[in-house]
Amino acid sequence: MTNNYDIVIAGAGPAGLAAAVEAARRGARTLVVDENTKPGGQLFKQIHKFFGSHEHKAGVRGFAIGEKLLAEAAELGVEVWLNSVVWGLFANKVAVVRGGEQITLAAKKIILATGASENAVAFPGAALPGVMGAGAIQTMINVHRVLPGKRVVMLGSGNVGLIVAYQLLQAGAEVVALVEAASAIGGYGVHAAKIRRAGVPILVGTTIARAFGRGQVEGVVLAKLDESFQPVPGGETTLAIDTVGIAVGLTPLTELAWMAGCQFVFSPRLGGHVPLHDADMETTLSGVYVAGDITGVEEASTAMEEGRLAGIAAAAALGYGAAAAEADKAAVRSRMDVLRSGPFGLGRRTAKAEILAQRKEAASCRE
Amino acid sequence: MNKQTFDIAVIGGGVIGTAVAYYAAKAGRSVVLLEKDHIAAGTSGACDGFIIMQSKNPGPHLELAMESAALYRDLVAELDYDIEYQPKGGMIIIENDTQAALMQSHVAKQAASGLKVDILPIDEARRRELALAPDLWGATYCAADAQVNPVRLAQGFSRAARRHGADLRPGTAVTGLIADRGRVCGVTTAAGDIYCQYVVAAAGIWTPGLVRPLGLDLPIKPRRGQILVTEPLPPTIRHVLLCACYLVAKYRPQDLDPIERHNRLGVGLAVEQTADGGLLIGSTREFAGFDRATTLAGLEAVAAHARRLLPALASVNIIRSFAGLRPYTPDGLPVIGPAADIPGLIIAAGHEGDGIALSPVTGRRIADLLK
Amino acid sequence: MPGVKYSGRLSDAELAAVLPPAERLAQGPVAVIECVQSIPCNPCEKACPFGAITVGDDITALPALDRAKCKGCGLCISRCPGLAIFVVDASGDEATIMLPYEYLPLPAAGDVVDALDRSGKPAGTARVLKVNTAAGLEGTAVVTLAVPRKLADIVRNFRPRGRDAIYICRCNEVSEAEIRQAVREGARTVAAVKLATRAGMGLCQGRTCRRLVSRIIAEETGQHPAEVLPATARPPVRTLPLGTLAGGEDDE
């Protein structure tokens, strides 16, 4: 069975849904495919209120943003296939497994909005049951409403580590400590303050040297680090805990883009190798677009804007809403610049600008 | 750069090149092996590991294979490295009467050449291999068939070669052959020229490109095979399994409808369970140039064929696919020996779908030749 | 009373009948078949590709090992339902013992374990050299231990210690040390490390470990992380059942 769509989008996170909304609004026949039972990507696990401007639904809780986007998409006639996986890209064909059936979709344009996956760490005992990613913890407490354990130590002080530590406290767990190898907290101070005032010690310049336990983690040994990240002799402390949360960053989920043959660029700031794309979010392969965390790990707000950009551009390339497209895209880009400002956003803005510059270079080389 | 001299320079770090390096080094020759990427980066890292006797046509092919099989039994001890050699026996699945007739005459000829192969009706075949579909005709069984891990084989050969003094250089591409008055006497690389008495070209599908500048035209071309990899499973498939249509495609292509996807892609079943429990399920036989991509049609066709013959596998999860490029030759036989009219140059390539099985005998014969 | 019938441990007399003489031990690996009762059983006979083991038509006969023919390949070990066969190599400074092992978790190559004697008492320390879990072994792993030479005739089992290895690839249990070793032996790309160690070949197809693997390669080789490319991405990016794939009818 072959199904024809104007635009097929892989991933129903904020980027994918926003792209679908814009594309469908302009009249493109659009399908979004997501592997989860619920749409929203990372959003459906987020019970906290989001930052950002009002336009980006700031102050609204993450899962609610997802629901709104979904309602909008439904109204515009976007098809959303859940529990469905894009398992391969073969030229312009998208191979999907849905309900135990292999379906080949013919798509005029493809938008990859597959998000990012959590990084792992390696220390002795890291493979013990009870050592888990922050994302898995979030799914347990916010989606399934079960506590992973009673006494938790969290590794990583980026926003994800801070937020998940907070949500653990809300859910009734004791967070024994949050540890961070760097000499300063990575995420927003306000998030850190929330957990600090709940009595959680935030130990910077510290890492987990090992975890131990029989069949299940029972404790960790923390080690103090010097400026060159070497353990300080005698700086070890042992904590009795039953859960270790790992929040050491995300890596863009890019296999589909590699498989399709997109060119990549390395950006440490954005989480590793990311697909090169132009100001319309189109990759080096004509007709294949990217948006959201797959292009570099950022936030839901920027993911939505990138999704909009990709949705507008892909639709316009097919002749839908082409007249107003340039103005629409300009509006999105200026909102995106606002998001990528300040001490936290500027680094990302520079990194993104570099990608666009490199994309131009790649394009001129080919000509 | 100082002048580097060896008895033998081997080009290619696949099973063939590493086997040559091993046997030659063991025989006391000074050997350098040049590999542009890493050991088993080419076809030997993207294939099955059948050491199968009963698929070979009686004659020189089967003789080579049987000589190789004997060498394998010694290698297990010699290499001192776990190559995951498993003498588990092999079966060729027979679907219908037409295939049965072909297999019966094949088996009779093999018996005359000293290879014992049994033909089993389906009930007996299923008793030995539970996953077979009940509506098949049956299967052949040959106890001499075995399995090995090709990557570990190449690594085992190269480690053992190094122990015997061979100089292995991964990350070193040969950029040209050096000839002096018509005799090949070395190779050029980015890291300098290397001189030797003999150059052994064991670069699989890349061999023709290497020797063409000397005016030698080898009829080797890449023939792609696509393979599915499953999740690790408890013991599920006990033998190495082929199907008779693989042999029909190989020996009687005229019997097949050339339009059908299955035939056009040259699908033939090849299933083995690897040491870590995953199944390798292959494969296609297509001419697609040097393209190592897997295709949707190819993967689907392989899966469909496997499900038909082994319905029990329908619920097994596929975790990956890959494709390898067999070094095909028109007559189905490898090119092993001195290049005609080019002294100093030895060819060891073109093993198509048998390079794993034939690597020991190839390495051994080349080493004997260069004594 | 001593003897396998009373204590499960072979008596000195029983052992004397099966242990190879010192000269043979010094020549290289050889099987030690600690099967001393006439039970109806003969898989070992068929297991040996060199015909070194004979039980004969009376299958209750004791297996007779022709030590001249035995190459010490160890193929018989997993076939013995009695787990009575070991392969001992005392030709080097250190002895190695291949033994059958059916407990989980399996050790990994490189682990240091407590070596046990025939009555399960600690006899010293052993290093795991190899763990063979080939499918054909039907669930019996064959583990090769390195032990001090004087323990060659003593050690017949082992007990894992609390593991301290750092696992990078969880699916295939590949440790950091193994990956560093592979890089030092010339694997300079993620693809090469994968072939050499199987890191990233497991169920998750490297989603968990690829970043750590890249970092180790960059550290070991001094390459910039930008140069360390991931291994080739291949479909499927998530697992799918064979039967589902088989239903597709793409044709081009």
Ligand SMILES: Cc1cc2nc3c(=O)[nH]c(=O)nc-3n(C[C@H](O)[C@H](O)[C@H](O)COP(=O)(O)OP(=O)(O)OC[C@H]3O[C@@H](n4cnc5c(N)ncnc54)[C@H](O)[C@@H]3O)c2cc1C
């Ligand atoms: C704990 C935490 C707190 C956060 N807090 C904030 C915040 O306060 N403010 C903010 O702006 N951002 C926040 N973020 C970040 C934000 O959630 C992400 O940046 C955003 O979700 C990225 O959107 P996306 O659409 O690119 O990817 P995702 O939301 O990750 O969505 C991608 C979707 O694609 C699916 N998918 C992937 N591959 C396939 C495939 N092959 N087939 C089918 N489906 C596939 C995935 O399962 C997923 O559902 C937070 C993130 C986390 C983890």
Ligand SMILES: Cc1cc2nc3c(=O)[nH]c(=O)nc-3n(C[C@H](O)[C@H](O)[C@H](O)COP(=O)(O)OP(=O)(O)OC[C@H]3O[C@@H](n4cnc5c(N)ncnc54)[C@H](O)[C@@H]3O)c2cc1C
């Ligand atoms: C799908 C499939 C299944 C198969 N199944 C089996 C099986 O079950 N049993 C069996 O016996 N055989 C099987 N084969 C066949 C077997 O894999 C090949 O015959 C064998 O691997 C060929 O080995 P090789 O060493 O000649 O080539 P390769 O493994 O390709 O080695 C050649 C090497 O040369 C290197 N090289 C190339 N050019 C240069 C240069 N200029 N300088 C330096 N190095 C260079 C390459 O990088 C490569 O590593 C199968 C093949 C495929 C594709």
Ligand code: SF4
């Ligand atoms: S170790 Fe190998 S050679 Fe020795 S008896 Fe056992 S199977 Fe035979």
Ligand code: SF4
């Ligand atoms: S298989 Fe084992 S138990 Fe049986 S006879 Fe042989 S050695 Fe004894």
